Amino acid sequence: MQESLNLQNKSFDAEEEGIDFKKNLNRFLEKWPWFVLSVSVCLLISYIYYNYTPPIYQVSARILVSDGESKGGSGDGLMDLGGLLGSKNSVDNEIEILKTRYLMTKVVEELKLNIVYSQRVGLKNMELYQAPFQLEIIKGLDTIGYSRVEVTKLNSDVVKLNIDGKVSNVRFNQPFQLKGIGMVKVVRNPNLIFNEKPYICTIISVDNKAAQLLGQLSIALVNNKVSIIELGLAYPDPRKGEDILNALIKQYIKANLEDKNAIADSTTTFIKGRLSLIAAELGDVETDVENFKQRNKLADMSAQSKLLVENTNAFVDDLSKTETQISNLTQLESYLSNENNKRILPSSIDMSGDIVFSTTISKYNSLLVQRDKQLLSVTETSPFIQNLDQQISNLRKDLLESVKSSKSSYLITRNKLRDQIATVESKVNDVPKIEKDYLKLARNKQIKEELYIFLMQKAEETAISKTANISIAKTIDPPKTNSMPVSPKRNNIYLGGLFTGLIIPMGLILLINVLNTSVSTKEDIRNVTQVPIIGEISHNMDDDNLIVANKSRSAISEQFRALRTNLSFYLRNTDQKVILLTSSMSGEGKSFTAINLGNILALAGKKVLLMELDLRKPGLSAKLGVSNDIGFSNYTINENLAVKDIVRPLNINKNIFIISSGPLPPNPAETLMSERMPDLVNALKQEFDYIIMDAPPIGVIADAQLLANYADVTLYLVRQKVTQKAQLSIVEDLHQSKKMKNIGLVINDISNKYYGYGYGYGTYGEETKPGLFKKVSKMFS
Template identity: 30%
Template sequence: MSQPNYPFLPDPFLPPQEEDIELKVVLFNYLKSWPFIVICTVVGLLAAFLFNRYTTPIYSVQSSVIVADEPQNLGADMFESVGLLPIKSNVENEIGILKSYTLAKQAIQELGLDVFFYTSDLLLISSQQYANLPVSVDVDWGHYQLVRGKLELEVLDANTFRITALDDEYELFDPADPFYKTKTKDLPTFSSQYEFGEKVETNSISFKVQNLKAKPGDILQFELIDNHSLALILQEKIAVAPINKQASILNISFETPVRKMGEDYLNKLMEVYLQRELDLKNQAAENTIRFIEDQLSGITDSLAYFEGRLERYRSENRIFNLSEEGSQIFLRLQELEKDKAQTEINLKYFQTLQTYLSNDELEDLVAPSITGNTDPLMQSLVTSLSELQAEKLRLSANFSAQTPAVREINNQIRNTKKALLENVNSSIRNTNTVLAEINTRIQRIEREINALPETERRLLGIQRKFTVNENIYLYLLQKRAESEILKASNMPKNAILDYARAGQIPVFPRKWLNLVLGLAGGLFFSIGFITIRDFLNTKIEDPKDLERQIKTPLIGMIGRNFSNDPKPVLNNPKSSVTESFRNIRADMSFLVPNQKQYTILFTSSFSGEGKTFASVNMASVYSLLGKKTLLMGLDLRKPKIAEEFGLSNDKGISTCLSTGTPWQEVVKKTKYDNLDVILSGPIPPNPAELLVQDRFSAIMEEIKSAYEVVIMDCPPVGLVSETKELFKYSDVNFFIFRQNFSYKSNIQVLNNLIEKGGATKIYAILNDVHIDKGYGFGYGYGYGYGHAGGYGYHEEIQLPWWKRALKRRKS
């Protein structure tokens, strides 16, 4: 059905620009809830303040180390192309080592971090204590222990104390399986008191407490943490990163509530890190010293034996020096014996090296320099293999065997070991050849010795053996001293740049940021709550929203009747509500132009929206104008007009329609001039059928002829059907909505009347307007219930208290 042709509203009644209205509505919608927004903001700030006040501050402790690369070994450039060089210590590997579990556990063990102490303030907020503790706890980790839960220690006097379990559940540490702990609620039974120095022992706990400076009445809480669990915790908390992409300086940071403990832990971690590196570096020197000690243990006995024989033989035979010929033979033989001893040491070294390589005992490799071997190839291979093995141990502490770095280093170890084993086998063959040649030359000289006198020959044999052992002994002593000097001179290639230092300002909580977040959170919560509340609101509040959705003009708005008088037009003519009805009356000249008599119908979607209130006061506003007005109560199911005027509903329109009584006999006069009323009368059993009779049409024709203005108070069109039949008797139809009472779905009832019900000349009125959505209640329409023109003209405009206060302040 086509839309009805509504009259064009003149310029004074046109709304302002849409964008301005929308922005004003949005801003005003939040502004009118400013107390809620302020409260939420204050709560957010208060929550942030309390969080800052009672949260344990966390400090950042930082240190740094320099990672330096080892210089290339002699001959290393020969193996770059074949992949036999070790993976040098790079930044990524060093980061992995510093964050390794093994390093963390060793640092914890050396610091003795297995007991954490706490104290509580008046608000029962715990704070960790580290230095200057009043007591010490010596834990027996070879016994079962309750960990990850607090115990309370109360000092009774200088010699005794009491222990209490504070938590309901603990973890049980088993020394036989330290990496796995079970939860337990089986708490130990403590004695009433213990003496300091006495062992506190039950089935699940064992430790001793020593009094350092505790006073009677002191209460401490402490927690036992095994090294494995603590190492895992601290391993995760350590952050290691280079200061930039190109630098080999690593920054180590650690966040902790106890600055001194953080500094001690980081310093100890760096010490352990450097000591580990030094131990790996000293391993080659230690292997060399051990090899020399094994050789010396046999040479020392031989040297003492031949020294004794030489002295006895000289004493018994009274011969002390060789002849000139014997001396020359001895010198030649001595040189050969020295070369033979050196060659045998080399051979023994090569055989030992071969054994180590065959048995994969790479940790025991000895440098070739110990035997005087200057072969750069072997020297480089042994050094490279030692470094590769050390690097593998370092990486294996933090990475699995399937890690690409570990797999790569294993591949290089295999290649280097293969090359070294081939070199060793070749060296053994060459050394055996040299040794055989030396033995041949010695045999020749021994034939010359046989030509000497027997006494001199025997002296030469004994002195020869003594000299050989003495030379070997002195040589080994020299090499041992060199190895010890080398070990003592070893230094870690990496170094501590900055020792640990804690920041003065905590990194958590960030007080100003938290205050800003609290402020923003309060604002966002309040604004979000208002937005969601409005979005989920099913009641009509926004006049502009109502106007957009209905398919007919919103002709007026009626403000809230704060006086609770059902007839404010008659009893309070200066009220803003009265002015609202006057404005609607004025608009009738545009709705039905060039017409002296009006029949106006009021209805709504359901009961309670104020159609009777609007009908009564609309009739009243016309009666005050001097027009002869009739108010008809056509709501036969739920009549209310009689109550409003203090009349008896003994007869009315139902009486006329059911008994044939003339309508003139049921008209009741009111105490107000020009205002008559026809009540609904007794409630009939069939109200819908009564109003559709032909007699009702005749009555309406007569009434329209007798009165200038007829106001029809009809039933809710959303609940009953007879109202649709009454539209044909009216000149103008008003559909009443009530702010914050009518549902938004009721808008569709009005739209259906227009589109499908055939209703024409129907307009909407918003009743009980009391929630200001930012339009000024009439600014866009000019209908009187507006703050813009209200001050000084209407008596009982009820402004919010804060607007009244502002008004008084301005005045």
Template identity: 30%
Template sequence: MVNHTNTQNLIEEEEKSINVLDLTKYLFLHWKWFLLSVLFFGGLYYYQYSKTPFVYSKSAVLMIKTPQNSNATARFTRSSMANTVSVATEILQLRSKELMRQSIDAIQADVSYYKTVGLRNVELYNDAPIKVLFSNINPESSRSFTIIPKDASSVELHTLDEGHEQKKSIIPLNKLVKTTIGEVTILPTNNYRKNEIGQEIHVSKIPRESMVSYFLSNIKISQIEEDASLLRFTLEDYSPKRATDLITTLVDLYNLQTIDEKNRIAVSTENFIRERLSLIEGDLGAVEKDLERMKVANQGMDVNQATGMYISESRQYLSAGRDLETQLGLAEMMRDYIQNAEGLIPTNMGLVDLNIDQYVNDYNSALLRKNRLLEGNNENNPIVREIDQYLALNKSNIERAVNNAISGLKVRIQNSQKDMNTALKGATSMPAKQRQVLGVERNQRVKEELYILFLNKREENALNQALADDNLRVVDPASGSDAPIAPNKIRKLAIGVGIGLAIPTAVLLLILFLNTSVRDRKDIEKALSAPFLGEIPYSKRNKKDVHVVVREQATDPVTETFRILRTNIDFMSTGRSKQVITLTSLSEGVGKTFCAINLAASLSFLKKRVILLDLDLRKGTLSEKINATKPKGISHYLSDSSVSIEDIIYENEISGSVDVIPIGVIAPNPVELLLSERLETLIQQLKNTYDYIVIDNVPIGVVADASIINRISELTIFVVRAGKMDRRQLPEIENIYKQKQLNNMAVVLNGIRKGSAGYGYGYGYGYGYGYGYGKKK
């Protein structure tokens, strides 16, 4: 069981590998389509590559200055508004549209100069031999024209008028000239040389906002390290020099704006501090005069010190009175508890009188002793009664001691209250003077602190203004390879070739998978259990010999396949007579007659006597193909008993050795004729004379003739046409085989086209070459 499972798995794996290999072969057979597709798309993408302008990349490394990494800012603290540096904020500011507008205006990046080299436009930028200055032009306007240097002092200007007609004019250099595109001045540059004479320079004034969007879309700013204040600034452009200049200009303008902003803040801060200092100086002088006047009026006495002394004493008396009140409360609580308590009395309650604690301890000890005695005796025990007397006496002593303590505490509280009132009277004797002094001194301290604060801020602001620094420092200036980063020739061609290979592959596979027709032997063997005799490739017949394509000494694929077919027929004939071979099909047009003719010819090459019989009484396709327009045929024989066999047999009609019985004329009643007993008589006589009788039958799926003829058939070859029959019809053929509607049915696959099917087992005739028989080509 295990070996069978392993064998089955190996077979499935082999089938999978065969499927992949067959798919590859199927695609390879259509190599012409792949070649055409690759040439088309490869050429298309090469054309796009040749036409696309080169793109260059330049990068710079910038450091964001902070108090930690800047020498100037490390020594002094910035103002609160500029002290915090955010990397995200710096990146957003560098990508601002206004900053980009100023940078574009500074280097005139909205004016493009380019030449056409081959199919590609090459951006010149500062390498252009001329420079165009527009006068009073809207930054959002658009212009496009061509300049051709004529000589050292003039150029030729080509423009389009309102009617889109080209207009030429000669423009002198270094002069403001009014043209159809506005007032312009054309200046020669250092690149204005003799070799530029006659060369077309295309100039485009692009709307500034379009250039802003273009450059911002090509800018990449990223933080190099997560915890580092370093930025990588990358710009892609058609001109490497313009990219470098734009990066440098943008960073310089950003730093200038930063310094201007800091200076404006510093000037505003200085003016504010100066105004506040002037006001505070006046207020501080008035407060000091008031304090001086009060000290003179009080004869130099320190009112604050005297008041503080009285207040300190009153606070001490107040604290002592609170402690006494606490003791009084505890004593009263002790008294109430003792009056109602029958058990143990709590000790260490914090009372000042130590005698109370002694009485309580004695009381508790006696009560515990009494409780122990009661466990083994009754209350009438003399010792228990003695202890009860002692407890009553001791409890009375405790109550008296507690009452005495309460009385003493109340007296002490009264005395403490009197002392506190005396101290408060001394403290309140000068309340008005004290309030005045405290108010003046408080006002003086506030003014002094504000004055000192603003003096410090003034100096700090002056230092920050003197040391105003930009926010960015260029660590690595804009640089990069002068080789373009795009378009990439290899990548473009690879994409073109890839698409050229992918599209035919997708189309061919789609055609293959959507094709429901029978394609090869594998489709037959999967759906049918009938014996498979062979597969016949598609054959292109010539005009001289339209019906026979096999040759006795040939080794071509068609001849080889019919040799295989006749060999397989011999295998099926082992032990049983298979002289009468009938060819039928499910529908017409599958090559049934072609197979019958060539099978008969191939059998005759074995020196066998073979006769072809056309029993398609409705159409006579076999008779028509071999051009057997004879006066008498099978229809005459079946309908007229006076017609003999010799009258309808025509010898050596095919390949010089195959006899033929044509239909004669198309019969109006083919079913009645085929049911005639003369048909069996005819076949029996032919079997005595011929080795093989090949009958071209009608399709079984069209009329009932095939079922009638089946009674004389010894071997039925069911012809299936590749590419014509739908695979969904194969179950119908399987039912015909299982129900034994046809005698000894076997299947032949006809019309295998090389390069159209090619999926599955292949044609199966290639191994016939070189076996030794026949001539070698």
């Protein structure tokens, strides 16, 4: 019989493996009130969110960035105007510049976006493009906080202010102190109608508003093949959103032009300084020439002197250019040697066509401009500023080395030219000394004149280039708002609420199932033990322990009849009469099962004895209302007591009797091992058809194993949602080690109708049906 039940259990396991999805679905269906409540709450939240959230519109614009080198000017001489117009621009760099807090802060200050006006329309607070009044900050605090002011018109001159529940009346243009903001006043806008509904004025700091707008701003490259940047802004008011994007583009172009003009201004300042110095030197040389002629009465040079001048003219020209380069490089070397100097360099200093040097200067200037911008929002101790200072210092060192190297080359060239001129001059032995001296003065004057004329030319070119400066970007698609709001979208919100309402209880149910350590289903049992299940007892809806006696046609009574039938396969021989009941721990229904199993056997005309052998915590006699003053413990210590002295009949059925535990002994285990125990069991077998031993839980103490030798079949009680899954290893160990023979499981207190495969007992007239409130409460439990 046991083998057949094992085969049946294996077939059940194979069948259950294919219906895991069905089991999970049944778990969800059992808790349908959870889903109804969750979906209802989530849909209500979705409704509230949709009706209370103002619509958000997407504003888009496109700008074209010139991604290449743009140069102007002649490109020769000391100053090259290409540096003034900037070198190759990286589109990625321009995207990052557009995202800077500096530009957005300028936009917020220009449009006064940190003061937001709104009014309730239906259930929503809608931001206004223009309000019939303005809240002007006359003198703000150093750190402006958050403030919310409700403004209501009282008459043409007075408005009512509600600030954090405090109400006050003020006149238009009347200054008053606003907590957290500073001194402010309300200014009337006569072009708009001031209706009676309250207006809400929200004030935050410029930095916080800039941070909010940056979070709503999206900037991306259209594709990698073009240098077109697309700007997007999510904003509740379409017109104001377009204004914000327009202002951002305007500030970006303005900042770009300011950077270029700063470089041009630096170049102009440098040239003016050199012009002033050269003009003074040229004046001194011209005065020396004039005085020399007057002093020596020299009107013209001899033909031989003129020939010498013509022969040395080429050398003088080269020497003049070389002296010019040396002079400017000396000035630049002096500038770069001072580490505290943070001015922008002329970006187009000609180093004989050295592109690397020109690029380095442009990068050096860009870092200085970037540093000046960052200092508007951070201090010089900021890690970012210190990093920039390190980069600037490194570039300064590279530039200084290049300047020194170039200057050294020009000095060598100048010395060679001077040697060549001296060689030519030495050949003219017959030139009078006066003419030689005059030649030196004339040569020096020519050098100064050419340098002065060159600087004047470059000064004009720089001025012209500044007026010709244009931004590297231009708007090709002005800001435009999509007609439909991007959020909130009703269908998406309600679908999201529906799915969230379904997912939350599903997740909770699955999580509870994963975290549940107690036995809930047959699968939990069969995953641990192969011991056959020979009985299933459903949940007792009443407090009555005598279900079989008082409700013989109830579903639970039928389940005990099924258990009686299964036991007949175990107890085939007439001498097999002893049934042992045990469990993993107390409270799993051993006494309840013993009473009703004994009663169902007695109804079949069998003489049944209940033995209360839990000598540590007896409960059987108390449930039956039987006195426990004389029982098993008395029999083991008093040899004068006979079997008939401890056996008492029960009123529930004439065929059922009980031996109570008697007074609690100090040594329960030794009491069960009494030498009178075997004779007692043999005597009882002669008198009764069935003996049901209610033993202590084997998972706690070993008393039940002491009684296993007398048992013909052992019923191991497992209570749904009480017995722990880990405790099933006890019964499996007993089964594998053969410590208890003919062991079978009885599942008690089954409250989940999806626990197994159903009982097939139907509804009986005597079964007490729970009310609707209990059913719903049970489903939420």
